Amino acid sequence: MNYNFQFKTYQRPFKIPLKTAHGIWKIREGIILSLTDKHGNIGQGEIAPLSWFGSETLEDALAFCQQLPHLISTEIIFTIPDCLPACQFGFESAFIELSSNNAVDLSQLQYSGLLPTGEMVLTHWKTLFQQGYQTFKWKIGVDKITEEINIFQRLVNIIIETLSHSQKIRLRLDANGGLTLEEAEKWLETCDLINATQELIEIEFLEQPLSINQFDLMLELCDRYSTPLALDESVANLQQLTYCYQQGWSDIFVIKPAIFGSPKKLKNFCQNNQIDSVFSSVFETDIGQQSALKLASELLLYNRAVGFGVNHWFV
Numbered sequence: 480m481n482y483n484f485q486f487k488t489y490q491r492p493f494k495i496p497l498k499t500a501h502g503i504w505k506i507r508e509g510i511i512l513s514l515t516d517k518h519g520n521i522g523q524g525e526i527a528p529l530s531w532f533g534s535e536t537l538e539d540a541l542a543f544c545q546q547l548p549h550l551i552s553t554e555i556i557f558t559i560p561d562c563l564p565a566c567q568f569g570f571e572s573a574f575i576e577l578s579s580n581n582a583v584d585l586s587q588l589q590y591s592g593l594l595p596t597g598e599m600v601l602t603h604w605k606t607l608f609q610q611g612y613q614t615f616k617w618k619i620g621v622d623k624i625t626e627e628i629n630i631f632q633r634l635v636n637i638i639i640e641t642l643s644h645s646q647k648i649r650l651r652l653d654a655n656g657g658l659t660l661e662e663a664e665k666w667l668e669t670c671d672l673i674n675a676t677q678e679l680i681e682i683e684f685l686e687q688p689l690s691i692n693q694f695d696l697m698l699e700l701c702d703r704y705s706t707p708l709a710l711d712e713s714v715a716n717l718q719q720l721t722y723c724y725q726q727g728w729s730d731i732f733v734i735k736p737a738i739f740g741s742p743k744k745l746k747n748f749c750q751n752n753q754i755d756s757v758f759s760s761v762f763e764t765d766i767g768q769q770s771a772l773k774l775a776s777e778l779l780l781y782n783r784a785v786g787f788g789v790n791h792w793f794v
């Protein structure tokens with residue numbers, strides 16, 4: 480089967496620039512592509528690279544799209560090289576939209592809301608809570624650790640004061656690989672203490688405390704603390720996920736479908752290995768998000784909230 484191929488780029492500014500341990504992000508840029516079959520059916524896909532996570536750059540993705548002919552075959556879609564994981568996702572997603580019956584039920588998914596960094600979190604969490612979120616993620620490793628732990632303790636106290644007894648809130652901390660070993664230990668002590676003493680709050684996990692090349696240290700931290708750890712940057716694509724899984728990682732794996740690579744290969748991996756996964760956004764638009772959420776609802780094993788509560792970050 481051949482498809483008519485078209486693409487265009489997009490730019491979406493954040494309401495407030497996003498701060499992570501990697502720096503400040505102001506505009507999300509990507510590519511929307513469409514495949515049209517001979518009956519005129521259209522499938523859309525999104526290429527939303529995250530090069531600081533190890534995917535291709537937007538420029539790489541654009542260059543790939545520009546050298547393709549206007550008429551492309553199924554074979555082209557399934558032989559995109561592994562060095563273009565966001566392109567693999569974009570093209571396969573459009574193909575899936577065209578070729579499957581698409582009846583995936585997303586209504587059972589729980590969402591994690593992404594909180595702003597710094598003191599703003601102390602008021603903003605409540606807006607999201609009132610919208611129905613019960614799981615939140617807060618970025619750390621952005622400011623001085625003493626300041627961040629201080630704000631975090633205040634956040635925990637405010638949440639406890641607000642909740643009534645049957646309610647429970649889950650908090651995720653994401654360091655984006657920006658902590659030192661000592662800082663990671665300090666955070667894990669803090670989390671373990673909260674988990675041992677607070678019934679209404681669960682610190683669900685600490686995400687990517689250390690950089691990718693400190694994988695062995697993160698494995699040791701799993702043994703030393705009871706708060707679970709999640710890998711994110713370390714498992715950005717199938718090759719990395721396979722490596723970490725084989726090295727014995729048995730805590731949580733964050734999967735960002737939009738940069739992970741071929742959805743078909745992701746499905747294959749998740750169906751053959753029972754991993755504890757959290758599916759997460761890369762600030763793709765609704766097009767990439769729908770494809771990613773369909774994968775999440777098909778592959779999620781332990782019903783953890785998906786990290787797609789991010790739309791309030793955009794205008």
Ligand SMILES: O=C(O)CCC(=O)c1ccccc1C(=O)O
Binds near residue numbers: 591593711785
């Ligand atoms: O996972 C979530 O809950 C929100 C999304 C998120 O944190 C994120 C969004 C874009 C790029 C990187 C990350 C990250 O998890 O590090």
Ligand SMILES: [Mg+2]
Binds near residue numbers: 653655686687712733
């Ligand atoms: Mg992360």
